[in-house]
Structure formats: structure tokens, C-alpha cells
Amino acid sequence: MSKFNDGKKQRIEPGISTASLPDIVFMLLFFFMVATKTRENTSSLIVTLPSATETGKLEDKTPTAYIQLGVPTKKLQKVYGDKTSIQLNDAIKSKKDIRMFLDDKRASIKASYPDAQIGASKAKKMVVCLKVDKKTKLGVVSEVKEELRDASALKVNYIVNEGK
């Protein structure tokens, strides 16, 4: 090599250009924004889901409302006791609040569409996802289901872990 460079100036290796790095990262960013959905809510309850095999997946973009049932976490047990409680959005609420929660949810689904008619039909399609701890007594679950019927939210999806 040196005989070709004799008498000439030492060549300096050019650094790798990082100009396209932002583009790559932005591409990743957009991918994740499209492929994922934002976390619905953090849990204040201990919910261990049961397992089942005959499950289905909700269509993308189906409007959903989440209701969780379970025992409050250790930290919150001082405040809420250790009985099975109901969580709507981020807070532990009582059975009576379910109706208002569902009405609010439907109103917000409706409002998120510019066309009132489409909004109304989307609100009708709302599915209530129940995340229930597997040790919960059925009495409590059925009380919640009665509330759902009262609020005429009839589409229910029991969230489970897939498989045995």
C-alpha cells in the first residue's frame, strides 16, 4: 500500500454520515405508533385472568370499555379493604357508577366521530371487556352483568389468557 502513497498526503477516512439516522428512527417511531395501541389503564386491582381455548379476538377499532374485577393491590387494601372491587378507568368505583361510566364512554365514542350518525352506530357497537380475577365469586360477576343489562350494554367480552 505504502508505495502507492509515497510522497502523497495521508488520506483521512471519512466518518459515517448520520444524516439519515433521524429518518430511520422516525420510520421505527411511525411503525410503533401504527402497530400498537396505547395502554388502557393501570391496574389498582390484582387480576389473574383464567385460561380458555375457544377464544376470539376483537376486530381492530372496535370501541371498548374496560371493567375490571378483583381484589385491590396490597397498597390500596388499606383504603378499599380486601373485598372484590370494581375498577372503571383508573379508579376503584362502586357498582352504581357502572351505568354512568358506560354512558360517558358511549358519549365520548359518539363525539370522536364528526358524523353524528356514524358516531351513534359506533357507540352502539361498543363492547364491554370484562377482566375478572379467576378467584372472584360469581355472585359479584353476575351483579355487574345485571348492571350492564340495565345500561343496555349487552355485548360482553370476557378477557382470558389463550391456551391451557
Added chain:
Amino acid sequence: MPKRQSPEVNAGSMADIAFLLLIFFLVTSEMTQESGMFQLLPEKVADTSPPPPVNKRNVIEVLVNNNNLILFEGKLVKIEEIPTLVKEMILNSSNRTDWPVSRAVTEEELQVRIDKNKKVLEKANEAAQASAERKLKKSELRLKALQVFGEDFRKSEHVVNMQATQGAEYETYILLKDHLKQAYKSLRNDLAIKVLGRGWSDLTLQEKEMLKMVYKENISEAPVIQ
């Protein structure tokens, strides 16, 4: 005054900003889609008139008690036995008189239904058009199912009546529901293999739809026993 060249904006930190955004989205989002079991709750009706009488032989009773034990038609059974037991009763191939009625479907009755749905569609206004169309399509598909499955397309009048007591655990309830659904899936799978020569997972959407018509899921849930 000499014209000063404005310095170029340094884009080096752009990557840092984008990374920050990326990490934010990674943390706040979840990728896994939840799977669940769907159920349509019965509508609340105001009138308290007694429900239409159901022939007792058509009802398949399943009960979960406070100790999470399962009673099938009054007998204590293991949960793994449920699919086979339910399948036997729905098929009722030995024509037992204490098991649900299962009768052959005729082409005429399906044709009557198609004609009825056609008339409804003609009269339907704009709002009801879509649902009337769907109904008509469904009844036509039912006729096609009869042509495909022939005498295996039987109408079973069974109702699976699922009951639970207040103190039963949710896990048992879900497991029982799962096993009841497995019974239907297995029925459909058996027929698919017999007639079409393929298992459930290799069927087209339309074939699946038709099999669901042949073995229609009919699980009713009684209110919880106090």
C-alpha cells in the same frame, strides 16, 4: 456589507429527539391483542310474563355449585367429560326420547324463509335495508348448507342451560363455558371431516359459516342461584 451566509441548522440532535419519542411510545403502548370470549347478554324486558314453555327433554342442564363441582343433568361429572356428553345429547343419534329433539331440515321450509326475507327486503326502508339484506343472504346460505351437508343438516331443538351458584368461582365458570364451546367446535369439526374431508382450520370462511348454521350454539344462562 458582504452578504452573510446563514448557517445551516444542525440536524444532529434530530435523531435524539426521535429516539426519545420512540421510547415514549414503546413504554406507553401495548402490542399484544387480548383474546376473549364473546357473549351477548339477553335484553332486559319490562314484562314479567312467564317465558314460553320449553320441552323438558330439550334442556341440557349444567350447574356449577359453590364447591366448583359440575353437575351435568343432575350427575356429578369431571369438566373434561363435558364436551363428549354434550355432543352425544345434541346429536341424539339413538333417538332417545329423553334427549333433545333432532329432526331433518327440509328444502321447503328454507325456501319459505327465503321468500319471506325477500318480501321484507322489498318493503324495507333505507335504514332497515342493510339488515334485511344480511338476513336474506343468511337464509340463502342456509339452503346452500343443506345442499352441501344433506341429511346431516338436522335441526336440534336443544338448549344448554348453564347455571351457577353465587359462591362458585369465575374460573370454573369460564372453564365450563369453554368446554361447552369445545363441544360445538368438535361437532362442526367432525362433520367437516366427514363431508368435506378437511378439518375446521382448513375451511373457508363460508364453509365455517355454514357449519355454524348446522350446529348452532344455543347456550342460555340462568341467573345465579342465591
